[in-house]
Amino acid sequence: MREAQPPAARSRRRRTVGLAAGTAAVAGLATAFVVAAPPSESAPRPVARATVAASPWMRAAGAPLTVIAHRGAPSAAPENTLVSDEVARRGGAVWIENDVQPSKDGVPYVLHDATVDRTTDGTGPIRSLTSGQLDALDAGSWFAPAYAGTRVPTLAAQLTDLRERGGKLLLEIKGRHSRAEVDRIVREVREQDMTDRVFVQSFDVPSLRYAHELAPELPLGLLRDTLDADPVALARELDLSAYNVSYAALATRPQLVGDLHAAGVAVNVWTVDTPARWKALDALGVDGVITNRPTELGGWSSGRTS
Numbered sequence: 159m160r161e162a163q164p165p166a167a168r169s170r171r172r173r174t175v176g177l178a179a180g181t182a183a184v185a186g187l188a189t190a191f192v193v194a195a196p197p198s199e200s201a202p203r204p205v206a207r208a209t210v211a212a213s214p215w216m217r218a219a220g221a222p223l224t225v226i227a228h229r230g231a232p233s234a235a236p237e238n239t240l241v242s243d244e245v246a247r248r249g250g251a252v253w254i255e256n257d258v259q260p261s262k263d264g265v266p267y268v269l270h271d272a273t274v275d276r277t278t279d280g281t282g283p284i285r286s287l288t289s290g291q292l293d294a295l296d297a298g299s300w301f302a303p304a305y306a307g308t309r310v311p312t313l314a315a316q317l318t319d320l321r322e323r324g325g326k327l328l329l330e331i332k333g334r335h336s337r338a339e340v341d342r343i344v345r346e347v348r349e350q351d352m353t354d355r356v357f358v359q360s361f362d363v364p365s366l367r368y369a370h371e372l373a374p375e376l377p378l379g380l381l382r383d384t385l386d387a388d389p390v391a392l393a394r395e396l397d398l399s400a401y402n403v404s405y406a407a408l409a410t411r412p413q414l415v416g417d418l419h420a421a422g423v424a425v426n427v428w429t430v431d432t433p434a435r436w437k438a439l440d441a442l443g444v445d446g447v448i449t450n451r452p453t454e455l456g457g458w459s460s461g462r463t464s
């Protein structure tokens with residue numbers, strides 16, 4: 159994910175970037191990933207990158223890693239709340255990752271867990287609670303008294319906040335969603351004219367298929383904590399812009415970065431919070447890092463490239 163690039167139609171990018179850049183990418187990256195080894199924290203190999211990224215979501219040569227603030231700034235503010243997003247934004251993050259799930263009455267809310275128990279003063283599955291019940295919950299006191307009164311944001315409030323204050327959203331459709339539930343999400347994104355600032359990701363393949371059918375202009379990322387047998391083939395089938403993989407899973411097959419890049423698919427890695435691992439991933443050539451420490455990663459990454 160690059161911050162300055164518009165998330166233009168993915169199919170168009172593959173036509174316009176052309177075979178030459180793709181071939182250069184293959185040649186360069188093949189050099190870097192000839193030896194299959196886990197991302198090394200002590201001796202990362204140098205990155206050999208194409209001079210022209212083959213996708214608007216892939217990092218250009220010399221560009222810093224894209225910082226993606228996981229649930230906002232969860233080390234400083236209660237996760238998946240507007241104040242957490244604001245802390246991340248003020249710390250320099252452009253991309254914010256949040257999770258979305260529907261209430262009992264079908265309103266999309268920003269919440270990670272299947273229940274509200276851990277991150278609010280309420281109890282029960284989010285899907286068993288009405289929007290009125292969710293709106294009454296305190297989503298801040300569990301984290302610190304200073305955040306008492308913080309609310310569980312609706313997706314609509316989240317999008318309005320981003321539109322007005324700035325930033326882009328890596329929106330995880332959390333858990334299995336029906337077509338109607340995905341439709342509600344993409345309608346809210348469109349209604350707020352935010353399709354060019356939202357990137358959808360999910361572990362749930364049917365949800366990604368629905369999103370693509372309903373809003374083909376939205377870029378898609380497949381989340382994985384274990385690797386698919388053939389990630390490139392699956393990326394092509396789902397028309398993915400990114401394969402968003404856990405650090406541990408990528409460590410089992412680091413040459414996958416080159417394979418996906420050669421296919422025009424970006425690689426974002428989660429959830430990575432230490433400089434040693436940032437260094438290894440930077441050397442490996444991944445595009446973005448999803449982190450609980452966005453301000454620190456932003457400083458580290460820009461320092462590496464300045």
Ligand code: G3P
Nearest residue numbers: 255257330381428429448
């Ligand atoms: O964005 C990747 C990461 O958020 C996926 O795991 O459990 O934090 O939603 P989780």
Ligand code: CA
Nearest residue numbers: 255256257330
């Ligand atoms: Ca998430």
